[in-house]
Amino acid sequence: MAFVTTAGSVRTKYSRDDKIQGVSLLVIVAVIAVTVFLPLLTIFLKSLQNRDGGFVGVANYLEYFQTPALVDSISNTLFVGVVTMVIVIAMAFVYAYALTRSCMPLKGFFRSIALVPLLAPSLLPAIALIYMFGNQGFMKWALFGYEIRGPIGIVISLTFWIFPHVVMILSTALSTSDGRLYEAAKVLGAGKIRTFFKVTLPAAKYGVMSACFVAFIYTITDFGACKVIGGWFNVLSLDIYKQVVGQQNFQLGAVVSVMMLLPVVITFAAQQLVQRRQTAQITPGSVPYNPKPNSRFDLIMLIYCIGVGIILMGILGTAAYASFVTFWPYNLSLSLQNYQFNLMDGGSWLSYRNSVVMSVYTAFIGTAVIFSAAYFIEKSRRFTGIRSVLNIFSIIPLATPGMVLGLGYLFYFNAPSNPLHFIYHTMAILVLANIVHYYTVPHLTATTALKQLDVEFESVAASLKVPFYRSFWHVTLPICLPAIINIWIYLFVTAITTVSAIVFLYGHDTVIAAVAVLNMDDAGDIAPAAAMGMMIVYTAAGVRILHWLIANFIEKRTQKWRLSKEYGH
Amino acid sequence: MTQENSYLQIRFLTKKFGTFEALKEVSLSVNQSELVCLLGPSGCGKTTVLRCIAGLESPTSGEIIQDGADVAPLPPDQRDFGIVFQSYALFPNLTVDGNLAFGLRNRKITKSAISERVEELTRMVGLEGHGDKYPGQLSGGQQQRVALARALAPSPSLLLLDEPLSALDAKVRQHLRREILDLQRKIGITTILVTHDQEEALTMGDRIVVMDHGVIAQIGTPQQIYELPESPFVADFIGEMNFLRGRLQDSNLVEVGNLTFSHESSTGSAQQGDDVNLCIRPEDIVLTNKSNMGEQLNTVAATVRDTEFLGSIYRIRLAFENKGDTEFVAQVSPANMRSLVLQSGAQVQVQFPIDRVRVYRRDT
Numbered sequence: 001m002a003f004v005t006t007a008g009s010v011r012t013k014y015s016r017d018d019k020i021q022g023v024s025l026l027v028i029v030a031v032i033a034v035t036v037f038l039p040l041l042t043i044f045l046k047s048l049q050n051r052d053g054g055f056v057g058v059a060n061y062l063e064y065f066q067t068p069a070l071v072d073s074i075s076n077t078l079f080v081g082v083v084t085m086v087i088v089i090a091m092a093f094v095y096a097y098a099l100t101r102s103c104m105p106l107k108g109f110f111r112s113i114a115l116v117p118l119l120a121p122s123l124l125p126a127i128a129l130i131y132m133f134g135n136q137g138f139m140k141w142a143l144f145g146y147e148i149r150g151p152i153g154i155v156i157s158l159t160f161w162i163f164p165h166v167v168m169i170l171s172t173a174l175s176t177s178d179g180r181l182y183e184a185a186k187v188l189g190a191g192k193i194r195t196f197f198k199v200t201l202p203a204a205k206y207g208v209m210s211a212c213f214v215a216f217i218y219t220i221t222d223f224g225a226c227k228v229i230g231g232w233f234n235v236l237s238l239d240i241y242k243q244v245v246g247q248q249n250f251q252l253g254a255v256v257s258v259m260m261l262l263p264v265v266i267t268f269a270a271q272q273l274v275q276r277r278q279t280a281q282i283t284p285g286s287v288p289y290n291p292k293p294n295s296r297f298d299l300i301m302l303i304y305c306i307g308v309g310i311i312l313m314g315i316l317g318t319a320a321y322a323s324f325v326t327f328w329p330y331n332l333s334l335s336l337q338n339y340q341f342n343l344m345d346g347g348s349w350l351s352y353r354n355s356v357v358m359s360v361y362t363a364f365i366g367t368a369v370i371f372s373a374a375y376f377i378e379k380s381r382r383f384t385g386i387r388s389v390l391n392i393f394s395i396i397p398l399a400t401p402g403m404v405l406g407l408g409y410l411f412y413f414n415a416p417s418n419p420l421h422f423i424y425h426t427m428a429i430l431v432l433a434n435i436v437h438y439y440t441v442p443h444l445t446a447t448t449a450l451k452q453l454d455v456e457f458e459s460v461a462a463s464l465k466v467p468f469y470r471s472f473w474h475v476t477l478p479i480c481l482p483a484i485i486n487i488w489i490y491l492f493v494t495a496i497t498t499v500s501a502i503v504f505l506y507g508h509d510t511v512i513a514a515v516a517v518l519n520m521d522d523a524g525d526i527a528p529a530a531a532m533g534m535m536i537v538y539t540a541a542g543v544r545i546l547h548w549l550i551a552n553f554i555e556k557r558t559q560k561w562r563l564s565k566e567y568g569h
Numbered sequence: 570m571t572q573e574n575s576y577l578q579i580r581f582l583t584k585k586f587g588t589f590e591a592l593k594e595v596s597l598s599v600n601q602s603e604l605v606c607l608l609g610p611s612g613c614g615k616t617t618v619l620r621c622i623a624g625l626e627s628p629t630s631g632e633i634i635q636d637g638a639d640v641a642p643l644p645p646d647q648r649d650f651g652i653v654f655q656s657y658a659l660f661p662n663l664t665v666d667g668n669l670a671f672g673l674r675n676r677k678i679t680k681s682a683i684s685e686r687v688e689e690l691t692r693m694v695g696l697e698g699h700g701d702k703y704p705g706q707l708s709g710g711q712q713q714r715v716a717l718a719r720a721l722a723p724s725p726s727l728l729l730l731d732e733p734l735s736a737l738d739a740k741v742r743q744h745l746r747r748e749i750l751d752l753q754r755k756i757g758i759t760t761i762l763v764t765h766d767q768e769e770a771l772t773m774g775d776r777i778v779v780m781d782h783g784v785i786a787q788i789g790t791p792q793q794i795y796e797l798p799e800s801p802f803v804a805d806f807i808g809e810m811n812f813l814r815g816r817l818q819d820s821n822l823v824e825v826g827n828l829t830f831s832h833e834s835s836t837g838s839a840q841q842g843d844d845v846n847l848c849i850r851p852e853d854i855v856l857t858n859k860s861n862m863g864e865q866l867n868t869v870a871a872t873v874r875d876t877e878f879l880g881s882i883y884r885i886r887l888a889f890e891n892k893g894d895t896e897f898v899a900q901v902s903p904a905n906m907r908s909l910v911l912q913s914g915a916q917v918q919v920q921f922p923i924d925r926v927r928v929y930r931r932d933t
Contacts, residue, residue, distance in 0.1 A: 015646050561705055
């Protein structure tokens with residue numbers, strides 16, 4: 001035995017895997033810097049400059065606050081944000097309650113109905129509402145003389161458009177409850193109402209708060225619906241658009257962007273805090289809650305869901321119907337005249353083709369990039385510091401409104417000094433903006449899927465001297481295939497329905513369908529706008545159905561091992 | 570143990586997580602073909618030692634000499650070992666054969682050689698005919714064998730087992746213990762097994778390393794560890810032990826209350842007059858009826874408090890007759906139980922055989 005009294009500290013060597021993973025993580029950092037931080041920083045700098053790029057401090061902000069028309073937008077935006085939030089939460093809570101806590105029939109059908117608005121851009125419900133309640137609307141009487149263009153229209157459009165997001169969050173929150181608590185409440189003699197307030201609500205509390213934040217953020221950052229139906233009612237997203245596209249006042253546009261970013265960031269931070277406080281509701285011993293049939297309650301819930309379903313489908317149906325009507329309201333015969341996009345000012349079949357191409361690129365490239373990045377962040381063996389920082393970075397896009405991101409890209413990539421200047425106005429920047437804008441949700445989906453894998457897979461592979469990319473390809477990827485397919489469809493549908501970030505970035509050859517809807521509506525061609533909006537809905541719905549078929553097929557082919565007995569313990 | 574025979578030497582291994590010292594200068598040597606058990610309560614650092622040997626954890630300082638070379642700075646894929654985790658970490662989307670072949674591909678081995686080796690491994694762990702099944706279709710014990718065979722597939726020189734049996738139920742566990750042991754003996758692979766289960770360590774280990782709070786409490790054969798525990802921690806952690814508070818009268822006499830007991834064990838650092846614990850295992854205490862014991866050494870009168878039937882043995886809770894508050898436990902076989910009459914309140918003579926008594930200094 002050698003007589004060593006103390007041993008020196010160990011300097012661990014990096015393996016080939018470590019080196020590849022380390023370089024990949026550095027690349028991710030660099031890409032985030034270029035595609036998120038620098039564009040956002042440019043907005044902030046721009047807001048402190050004059051037209052010639054000279055530094056003027058807060059002068060632009062002073063100008064902003066001295067212009068009442070602009071300052072009013074802040075309160076207008078917050079107002080529609082709060083009103084929409086209250087209405088959509090109330091409606092969606094009862095709906096989600098019916099889906100999870102009643103024994104009404106056709107639950108699966110109503111669940112699907114609630115998700116239909118996801119297939120439409122937010123422009124579309126606004127167009128439908130104009131057909132319903134506008135000057136020549138067939139339901140104008142229902143507004144008792146109030147104008148649909150303005151806050152009423154914005155609130156209804158966004159309630160429609162945000163509804164599915166909120167129903168999903170709330171039904172998840174309501175379905176993860178412990179049946180034992182309800183049995184205990186019953187044994188202790190608590191009534192239904194008392195049980196609702198003492199058991200149901202506390203358990204769903206964080207879900208409700210989370211849904212509130214989402215509804216609020218989506219409303220105050222929306223552009224499409226506000227553009228179509230906002231009328232005289234100014235909101236922040238419209239101001240950004242008007243300043244930048246209308247008046248070419250980039251500095252003031254930057255100031256408004258910062259104004260929009262503030263409430264979003266505050267709300268987002270609050271949501272993160274709330275989520276952190278949420279503890280696991282479901283423990284291993286939990287018993288799922290099974291609602292018991294109650295014919296009166298179930299009937300009320302069914303009637304409610306039918307009512308909401310009629311409203312949702314009524315709005316979408318109006319848009320669909322209007323798109324086929326030859327000349328509303330004078331010639332109600334049905335034709336495909338409104339789908340002759342090449343004859344319209346501001347619309348073309350090119351824009352539709354571009355949309356599909358952009359969405360396909362976004363879905364494929366985005367899925368590959370986001371899943372790989374999530375893998376490196378989650379499964380690298382070392383570099384814990386940089387990995388946890390990257391995990392925080394990857395939720396930043398969720399807190400960045402599309403308008404702000406788009407404007408940041410305009411400033412950053414349009415600068416002649418930027419070596420990436422050449423991608424401005426191209427398909428590449430549209431795809432990039434979409435991937436960055438919608439990065440967070442797929443990242444969380446991927447991370448959740450990866451976390452469900454045994455943490456020792458990588459250790460086993462290393463002990464067998466198998467490089468990480470081989471176990472990634474043969475084990476990680478096949479197991480995560482269902483999650484990957486879900487990421488793909490999420491990116492496709494969001495890309496084809498989005499307009500906010502793109503509105504500053506498209507070029508003459510890269511105009512997309514959602515922008516065409518906007519431009520045709522602007523030019524007064526509202527029926528063709530509805531038709532183009534419906535093209536987006538048909539495509540999104542078609543791809544969703546295709547996705548469902550392919551996912552089923554792939555699951556049967558590659559997930560055989562899942563069908564066998566439960567794995568593990 | 571001789572230097573030539575030693576395959577793995579750990580020298581002054583220290584691992585810090587922030588300010589927390591998970592391992593404090595742990596030194597240990599493992600011989601060729603030996604099976605060493607790392608045993609200790611959760612959080613004692615036993616798994617950290619294993620992960621440092623595997624390279625899955627980077628030690629803060631120290632050396633890990635494997636087959637003559639210091640592997641401490643090396644990443645796991647540059648070391649020579651196979652590992653079985655508590656969760657098995659079988660690839661659920663690959664069949665048994667796929668799992669076994671996983672570490673063989675990528676090594677410039679021909680396809681036919683791989684399938685030959687896979688077949689050999691399946692036979693070795695008794696899973697013939699299960700090659701096409703997915704892990705989810707196997708029982709826990711079968712999954713465990715697949716994990717073992719997969720670890721052994723590339724013929725490593727060192728086998729690391731991290732709580733390999735703790736996810737199984739008692740019957741399967743006993744059976745697999747035997748199987749792992751037979752396999753280990755047959756191929757003669759140096760093995761380190763981490764466990765918190767003392768029975769597992771006692772039945773499987775050539776030697777046992779008992780760990781506590783990041784340091785090694787004792788190294789020895791199962792018999793040494795059980796019969797000559799070097800510290801009260803080891804005495805208490807392995808098996809059951811009676812601790813009787815007393816005072817060292819002189820080097821081989823301990824005073825417990827107004828009774829005195831002789832002993833032959835080392836007293837460590839305890840000096841005359843120090844507070845000590847007099848220790849004896851329940852099964853070492855000899856119980857007899859009052860009448861037929863004379864003035865034998867270390868024999869005193871006691872009263873039965875209560876008895877507990879555990880199937881193959883009885884546990885008897887007793888108290889010294891003239892010092893009522895000191896309780897201790899003895900074990901009696903059913904056969905002895907029938908000859909003694911031991912209902913609660915009964916008077917018996919208890920003998921603490923002098924070679925079975927151990928004395929430890931008691932820190933206040």
